[in-house]
Amino acid sequence: MFASLARMALGFSALAAVVLGVTVMTPQTAQAVTCGGVTLPANFPNLPNGNALAGCSTVLVINPGGSVTVLHNNNPFTNSGDVLVGVVNNSGGSVFDLFLTGFAASNGIFNIQSSEALCATSLAPSLACTGATGDEGGIVVNGHIVGQNIFNGIGIGNGVALNFGDLIFSSLLGSCTATPASCTAIFALGADVLAASVSPIPVPEPGSFAVFGSGLVGLILYRRRRQRAAMRMKLQTQLQLQPQHS
Numbered sequence: 001m002f003a004s005l006a007r008m009a010l011g012f013s014a015l016a017a018v019v020l021g022v023t024v025m026t027p028q029t030a031q032a033v034t035c036g037g038v039t040l041p042a043n044f045p046n047l048p049n050g051n052a053l054a055g056c057s058t059v060l061v062i063n064p065g066g067s068v069t070v071l072h073n074n075n076p077f078t079n080s081g082d083v084l085v086g087v088v089n090n091s092g093g094s095v096f097d098l099f100l101t102g103f104a105a106s107n108g109i110f111n112i113q114s115s116e117a118l119c120a121t122s123l124a125p126s127l128a129c130t131g132a133t134g135d136e137g138g139i140v141v142n143g144h145i146v147g148q149n150i151f152n153g154i155g156i157g158n159g160v161a162l163n164f165g166d167l168i169f170s171s172l173l174g175s176c177t178a179t180p181a182s183c184t185a186i187f188a189l190g191a192d193v194l195a196a197s198v199s200p201i202p203v204p205e206p207g208s209f210a211v212f213g214s215g216l217v218g219l220i221l222y223r224r225r226r227q228r229a230a231m232r233m234k235l236q237t238q239l240q241l242q243p244q245h246s
Helices: 002-025 206-241
Strands: 056-063 070-071 083-088 095-103 138-141 142-147 150-156 160-173 184-189 193-197
Touching: 002 138, 056 193, 070 193, 095 184, 138 160, 160 184
Parallel strands: 056 083
Antiparallel strands: 056 070, 083 184, 095 160, 095 193, 138 142, 138 184, 150 160
16 A cells, blocks of 8 residues: 555656646747837838837747747838837747848848938937947837847848848847746848748756756655665565574
8 A cells, every 4th residue: 555655646746747847848928029109200201200100010939949930010110111020039048149031022131221220210219229220129128128239240141132130139038938028129120021040049948947857856866765665675574584593
């Protein structure tokens, strides 16, 4: 009966550890990046004065494992000639940068006109606006844009000049599963994004492994204790069964 109870306890412990690991390491639903609160000024081309935006032109969702989903949402900013891009990090780990590529029919995603740049909108007071293009943007922390991203390594993409480059975040972009207050970012480009990639692949936050690992360590120690106890009982039984010599 004792052995049966021990096996049941071990089974419950294993189940608890697996459930705990799944709970901690399962990505949460992607947080919405609305890009709201951006008002286009009178000098913005092709748009009515004061036209407010309800969302991003494009959203880049970084998935577990490091793949990136590109979601296109046409909005007034897109029609101006520029595109407003939001980033949501659901990878489970922090991200340093993104590699961006434009369409073959594009004029170049980094072919940016200063009059259409993010720093020409109502966001200018909250942006550093010291980058070379004015579209670098920053990480969104509790609704405020913090720091300034950097465009780097701009070159040819899909046979078009200024159509490939590296977006380096102003600081590490946290994961929505661990640091939801700073897991989104905003920036703009001269044309829409065809594809994006992360390098290296984000590694899940240490806390996730620590909790899951502690459960596994507990299971290993429990099983070793039970095995040692079983060995002692077996030896005692063997000694008792040995014939007594007078």
